[in-house]
Amino acid sequence: MGALGIPRLLSLLLWACLSTSLVVSAIYAPLREYAGSTFFDAWDYYNFYDNTTWGNVTFVDRQTAVSDRLTYVNDAGNAVVKVDNTTFVQNGPLVFRNSVRITSKDTYGIGALIMIDVRHIPYGCSVWPSFWTLGTEKLWPGGGEIDIIEGINMLNNNQIALHTTSGCFQDPNPGQTGNTVERDCSTPRGCLVAENKPNSWGPGFAQAGGGVWALQIDVAGIFVWFWSRPDIPGNVNSANSSSNIDTAAWGPPSASYPAASCNISQYFTPQQLVLLTTLCGTWAGVPSIYASTCHTPTMSCFADNVIGPGSPTYDNAFWEISWIRTYLNSPVPPPGASPNSTTVQSPPSPPLVVPPTTSFVTTTVKVTPPPEPAQSSTSSATLSVTFEHSLGSVLLVFLAWFLRYMNGL
Numbered sequence: 001m002g003a004l005g006i007p008r009l010l011s012l013l014l015w016a017c018l019s020t021s022l023v024v025s026a027i028y029a030p031l032r033e034y035a036g037s038t039f040f041d042a043w044d045y046y047n048f049y050d051n052t053t054w055g056n057v058t059f060v061d062r063q064t065a066v067s068d069r070l071t072y073v074n075d076a077g078n079a080v081v082k083v084d085n086t087t088f089v090q091n092g093p094l095v096f097r098n099s100v101r102i103t104s105k106d107t108y109g110i111g112a113l114i115m116i117d118v119r120h121i122p123y124g125c126s127v128w129p130s131f132w133t134l135g136t137e138k139l140w141p142g143g144g145e146i147d148i149i150e151g152i153n154m155l156n157n158n159q160i161a162l163h164t165t166s167g168c169f170q171d172p173n174p175g176q177t178g179n180t181v182e183r184d185c186s187t188p189r190g191c192l193v194a195e196n197k198p199n200s201w202g203p204g205f206a207q208a209g210g211g212v213w214a215l216q217i218d219v220a221g222i223f224v225w226f227w228s229r230p231d232i233p234g235n236v237n238s239a240n241s242s243s244n245i246d247t248a249a250w251g252p253p254s255a256s257y258p259a260a261s262c263n264i265s266q267y268f269t270p271q272q273l274v275l276l277t278t279l280c281g282t283w284a285g286v287p288s289i290y291a292s293t294c295h296t297p298t299m300s301c302f303a304d305n306v307i308g309p310g311s312p313t314y315d316n317a318f319w320e321i322s323w324i325r326t327y328l329n330s331p332v333p334p335p336g337a338s339p340n341s342t343t344v345q346s347p348p349s350p351p352l353v354v355p356p357t358t359s360f361v362t363t364t365v366k367v368t369p370p371p372e373p374a375q376s377s378t379s380s381a382t383l384s385v386t387f388e389h390s391l392g393s394v395l396l397v398f399l400a401w402f403l404r405y406m407n408g409l
């Protein structure tokens with residue numbers, strides 16, 4: 001026991017540093033882009049009613065979505081995914097309006113970076129859109145769920161959350177700009193962070209020209225950034241589908257879930273991307289929740305919105321998306337190896353070759369002020385250190401050894 005004391009202390013210290021105040025940033029290599037005329041090719045359409053959140057919608061198949069123009073690519077080259085606003089829906093015993101839920105054929109695990117550039121998010125009373133990821137292989141929430149974009153009714157900010165089985169929490173000192181609402185990821189609302197930056201939702205989001213979200217799934221944690229259009233970092237603005245992305249200069253994320261309080265590889269299996277819009281249901285349609293932001297004639301989510309002509313009620317219930325891009329953490333060559341001799345672990349499907357990347361590893365050390373959930377990010381000092389790859393990889397191998405050592409304890 002005595003002999004283990006110091007290494008154990010060191011490794012715990014290292015673990016704490018890694019998870020709460022040290023973000024190891026890396027360069028990401030492009031994997032796939034969903035955009036333009038091929039945007040809808042690599043997704044499955046749900047083709048069933050909403051049997052998970054019980055909204056009053058039918059998620060149609062691809063053929064119906066195309067013929068009813070619920071999914072299409074507009075003149076600007078952006079993908080549009082909308083709620084039916086052209087059908088008069090009659091009242092009846094069980095009523096559904098057509099909408100869309102699509103799930104990516106590809107899965108993304110630890111090492112992935114997922115970015116989405118959105119121009120318009122569905123909004124309005126009864127409207128509940130979400131862009132999220134869902135763990136495969138296990139019954140929900142066994143594979144984990146990551147909600148990147150989600151909100152309801154007339155709320156005016158985005159909410160980010162993880163959903164897991166019990167034992168996964170948000171760290172008390174996550175180093176983020178958003179406001180933590182709930183720390184326990186196994187509660188019904190998940191470990192929830194409310195976006196603090198302006199124009200993350202609704203008319204304000206659209207009027208600002210939309211924005212970009214980035215999700216990083218790393219062994220060190222799960223991190224979500226949001227930027228309104230004017231604030232998008234230069235390296236994201238200037239990127240095209242084949243550019244590498246370096247996360248080093250992005251600053252603190254909106255929501256941060258360091259691995260110190262949630263073992264990412266334990267709670268998250270490879271994730272599929274999901275995009276949908278439902279109506280009413282188990283969140284937007286709960287009478288007290290509906291009444292908190294919507295004031296309609298009968299105060300019924302269903303009667304005041306879903307039935308009837310659909311327009312103008314659902315004229316703003318559409319997604320407009322410029323692109324979704326996915327990336328993989330670029331390889332760190334073992335010491336002495338030439339950078340291009342390294343192979344990369346790819347997600348299960350499809351096998352894709354990752355282009356060669358730069359031979360530098362950039363490590364950003366963030367010094368985050370003491371726990372103060374509502375603290376503004378401007379007071380955190382950021383030190384950037386760039387290592388030549390051999391030095392960086394020696395350090396990473398050392399860190400990996402320490403973590404493995406700790407697991408063995």
Ligand SMILES: *[C@@H]1O[C@H](CO)[C@@H](O)[C@H](O)[C@H]1NC(C)=O
Nearest residue numbers: 046047048049050051052140
């Ligand atoms: C919802 O319906 C689909 C299609 O029938 C089915 O595969 C899925 O298991 C159902 N989900 C739940 C949570 O019942």
Ligand SMILES: *[C@@H]1O[C@H](CO)[C@@H](O)[C@H](O)[C@H]1NC(C)=O
Nearest residue numbers: 054055056092093094095302
């Ligand atoms: C709305 O959908 C829910 C869930 O499927 C269903 O229980 C309810 O009856 C629907 N409401 C109406 C008025 O059809």
Ligand SMILES: *[C@@H]1O[C@H](CO)[C@@H](O)[C@H](O)[C@H]1NC(C)=O
Nearest residue numbers: 033238239240241242243244
């Ligand atoms: C992306 O940008 C790079 C550098 O500006 C350029 O060389 C490349 O042709 C561009 N690729 C695409 C697909 O536009």
Ligand SMILES: *[C@@H]1O[C@H](CO)[C@@H](O)[C@H](O)[C@H]1NC(C)=O
Nearest residue numbers: 263264265266267403406407
């Ligand atoms: C995290 O979970 C993985 C997979 O279950 C396990 O192999 C590893 O030992 C765990 N790490 C820690 C630090 O508990």
Ligand SMILES: *[C@@H]1O[C@H](CO)[C@@H](O)[C@H](O)[C@H]1NC(C)=O
Nearest residue numbers: 085086311314315316317318
């Ligand atoms: C449905 O909404 C779209 C905008 O999403 C709008 O252009 C269109 O006019 C609406 N349809 C009808 C029938 O009003």
Ligand SMILES: *[C@@H]1O[C@H](CO)[C@@H](O)[C@H](O)[C@H]1NC(C)=O
Nearest residue numbers: 336337338339340341342356
């Ligand atoms: C690495 O790439 C360089 C230039 O692209 C090439 O000359 C060299 O043979 C490659 N080395 C290996 C081990 O593949």
